[in-house]
Amino acid sequence: MAAFLGLFRRDLSLALRQGGDTGLVLGFFVLAVILFPFGVGPEPEVLQRIGAGIIWVAALLAALLSLDRLFEADYRDGELDLLTLSNLPLELAVLAKCAAHWVATGLPLALTSPFLALLVDLDPGAIAILFVSLLVGTPALSLIGSVAAALSLGARRQGVVLSLLVLPLYIPPLIFGAGAVEASAVDGGARAYLLILCAISLAALAFCPWASAAALRQALE
Amino acid sequence: MTEPARDLVAEALACRRGERLVFAGLSFRLSAGGALLLTGTNGSGKTSLLRVLATFIRPAEGRLIWGARPVEAEGAAYRAQLDFVGHQDGVKPGLTPREVLAFWVALRGIERSRVPRLVEAALAAFALDGVADWPCRWLSAGQRRRIALARLVAAPASMWLLDEPTSALDHENQSRLERAIAEHRASGGRVVVASHSPIDLGVVAATLTLDAFALPPDYAIAG
Numbered sequence: 385m386a387a388f389l390g391l392f393r394r395d396l397s398l399a400l401r402q403g404g405d406t407g408l409v410l411g412f413f414v415l416a417v418i419l420f421p422f423g424v425g426p427e428p429e430v431l432q433r434i435g436a437g438i439i440w441v442a443a444l445l446a447a448l449l450s451l452d453r454l455f456e457a458d459y460r461d462g463e464l465d466l467l468t469l470s471n472l473p474l475e476l477a478v479l480a481k482c483a484a485h486w487v488a489t490g491l492p493l494a495l496t497s498p499f500l501a502l503l504v505d506l507d508p509g510a511i512a513i514l515f516v517s518l519l520v521g522t523p524a525l526s527l528i529g530s531v532a533a534a535l536s537l538g539a540r541r542q543g544v545v546l547s548l549l550v551l552p553l554y555i556p557p558l559i560f561g562a563g564a565v566e567a568s569a570v571d572g573g574a575r576a577y578l579l580i581l582c583a584i585s586l587a588a589l590a591f592c593p594w595a596s597a598a599a600l601r602q603a604l605e
Numbered sequence: 606m607t608e609p610a611r612d613l614v615a616e617a618l619a620c621r622r623g624e625r626l627v628f629a630g631l632s633f634r635l636s637a638g639g640a641l642l643l644t645g646t647n648g649s650g651k652t653s654l655l656r657v658l659a660t661f662i663r664p665a666e667g668r669l670i671w672g673a674r675p676v677e678a679e680g681a682a683y684r685a686q687l688d689f690v691g692h693q694d695g696v697k698p699g700l701t702p703r704e705v706l707a708f709w710v711a712l713r714g715i716e717r718s719r720v721p722r723l724v725e726a727a728l729a730a731f732a733l734d735g736v737a738d739w740p741c742r743w744l745s746a747g748q749r750r751r752i753a754l755a756r757l758v759a760a761p762a763s764m765w766l767l768d769e770p771t772s773a774l775d776h777e778n779q780s781r782l783e784r785a786i787a788e789h790r791a792s793g794g795r796v797v798v799a800s801h802s803p804i805d806l807g808v809v810a811a812t813l814t815l816d817a818f819a820l821p822p823d824y825a826i827a828g
Binding site: 386387389390391394397398401457458460461462463465466467468469470471472473604605 | 660662693711713716
């Protein structure tokens with residue numbers, strides 16, 4: 385447990401300290417959402433209809449932006465070797481890193497989303513659903529992303545390979561996340577979407593650490 | 606030191622990198638307090654052998670036995686008694702030496718109350734006290750290497766695997782390392798060192814020259 389918390393704390397402080405990941409991800413998220421009205425025009429009806437989708441897509445891309453750093457730094461400076469020799473099974477080490485990644489990126493994305501939702505003129509009910517959908521959906525982004533990040537370690541253009549691997553896998557959370565907001569127009573309609581989103585995150589929690597750890601062991605050879 | 610009594614025995618190890626067997630038929634026995642010096646030309650497989658011993662690479666042939674059982678069967682118990690210092694120092698530019706060492710001690714599952722004392726001792730062993738709270742990005746290559754070596758002292762394990770540990774070290778710090786190795790061996794620990802610069806490992810250190818286990822370049826790999 386001490387090892388798990390140690391790794392979680394270190395990754396979190398690295399993400400927050402270097403002014404790096406969290407700031408960068410949030411900056412990208414805000415800018416990407418702001419760009420859309422320039423492209424599709426400022427009509428409130430249009431923005432209201434596509435707003436949730438825009439915010440979810442921007443959140444996916446922002447999360448993607450930080451994924452290549454998940455294992456890459458440890459891989460390059462040799463700390464991944466040390467991680468496998470620690471008391472922590474590699475699966476739990478992956479979980480600790482994903483948890484830190486989520487707190488440093490997914491959580492801030494969810495917390496910022498209500499302000500961005502105001503920009504695209506969502507009504508208060510929809511804003512609440514959007515916030516909840518990001519809150520329960522972003523853990524899946526970190527976990528699924530960890531598999532792709534581990535698989536693409538050592539690839540020549542890691543960022544590109546990573547995007548190609550991970551974006552198709554992000555389609556289910558996107559469908560149910562944006563769908564939840566759309567369904568919230570109907571009374572109680574969002575519930576089923578949010579539950580499925582929770583299920584996706586839980587399934588990712590059960591499966592992804594194993595897959596990532598296997599990919600990391602391969603990368604160490 | 607956990608169970609220093611078990612011997613590590615390598616039986617006819619072979620290692621494959623890509624399409625090439627870097628060495629084959631390599632055997633040795635390492636007992637408590639023993640030291641093994643790996644020498645050989647560049648590319649003769651010193652690093653590969655160390656990574657096989659650290660279980661990062663599975664040997665293409667042969668067996669690695671710890672005590673009475675193969676290393677794969679022991680898994681985490683075998684890895685828990687290893688310390689590995691590779692080519693890279695595993696030092697994050699944004700952290701301070703004190704944080705790097707405290708993190709490693711925590712990773713080894715040592716309870717929190719003991720961490721500060723162990724870290725202080727490790728910093729002192731490689732004279733890092735003065736820079737303990739600087740971000741590592743300000744440190745020289747030699748200082749970073751000393752942080753990597755200080756890990757050995759911070760969370761002691763019974764077998765040290767050191768890959769070119771003296772690179773970037775000055776004369777004085779090489780003596781510190783040699784002293785640490787001598788103390789480690791005196792308390793029953795084992796070391797395997799790959800190095801092509803002279804290093805004093807003390808008495809009864811066996812030397813293994815890996816070129817002797819190399820295969821002719823046209824050697825065909827079965828399977």
